[in-house]
Amino acid sequence: QVHLQESGPGLVRPSGTLSLTCAVSGGSVSSSNWWSWVRQPPGKGLEWIGEVYHSGTTNYNPSLKSRVTMSVDKSKNHLSLEVSSVTAADTAVYYCAKSIAGAIGFDYWGQGTLVTVSS
Amino acid sequence: EIVLTQSPGTLSLSPGERATLSCRISQSISSSNLAWYQQKPGQPPRLLIFGASSRATGIPDRFSGSGSGTDFTLTISRLEPEDFAVYYCQQYGGSLYTFGQGTKLEIK
Numbered sequence: 001q002v003h004l005q006e007s008g009p010g011l012v013r014p015s016g017t018l019s020l021t022c023a024v025s026g027g028s029v030s031s032s033n034w035w036s037w038v039r040q041p042p043g044k045g046l047e048w049i050g051e052v053y054h055s056g057t058t059n060y061n062p063s064l065k066s067r068v069t070m071s072v073d074k075s076k077n078h079l080s081l082e083v084s085s086v087t088a089a090d091t092a093v094y095y096c097a098k099s100i101a102g103a104i105g106f107d108y109w110g111q112g113t114l115v116t117v118s119s
Numbered sequence: 120e121i122v123l124t125q126s127p128g129t130l131s132l133s134p135g136e137r138a139t140l141s142c143r144i145s146q147s148i149s150s151s152n153l154a155w156y157q158q159k160p161g162q163p164p165r166l167l168i169f170g171a172s173s174r175a176t177g178i179p180d181r182f183s184g185s186g187s188g189t190d191f192t193l194t195i196s197r198l199e200p201e202d203f204a205v206y207y208c209q210q211y212g213g214s215l216y217t218f219g220q221g222t223k224l225e226i227k
Binding site (some may be wrong): 036038045046048051059061062095097100103104105106107109110111112118 | 120134151152153154156162163164165166168170171173175176205207209210214215217218219220221
């Protein structure tokens with residue numbers, strides 16, 4: 001049973017950089033899976049941010065691509081997300097999720113962490 | 120960009136009734152690239168269906184998915200009290216995932 005746990009600052013200043021990590025337990029980030037980040041503004045729907053493979057290969061949502069960096073740390077078995085030049089529109093619950101093997105869908109999700117962008 | 124439109128926005132039904140949720144895609148996709156999720160307040164989404172019609176591990180058989188091309192459906196055959204939640208469809212194409220805006224299933 002894979003367990004994902006997001007962590008990071010709950011408050012980020014406008015124009016700053018949002019940095020989150022996702023600790024993976026019960027599985028390895030080096031397995032043959034893609035790992036995604038998804039966010040959800042309060043009271044709104046889901047937005048896919050991007051995905052990363054253990055090789056470091058990434059795919060980003062074009063709407064965020066210029067501000068997003070994702071990486072994998074195999075030694076710590078965790079994922080990282082950075083979003084730069086944040087505004088209030090980046091306020092959301094941020095989730096990490098694991099792609100189901102050989103299919104489309106995210107079968108394991110973290111509980112999510114709320115990040116508020118405010119001065 | 121592929122757009123997913125879910126209908127209705129809100130569906131009011133009673134326990135025991137049948138729920139039919141629609142997801143319309145702006146362009147034809149492979150059925151293998153369509154998934155459905157359930158989300159309850161304060162919780163992450165839960166994968167229900169992948170590949171348009173395959174139930175994820177542990178999902179009761181009252182949940183079923185169908186459809187092809189641009190029109191997909193999630194059916195809940197007999198609603199249980201725990202099924203009242205928000206449901207999202209998701210597609211993958213061109214190295215990009217997109218979600219529908221969600222259907223809220225509420226108790227009538």
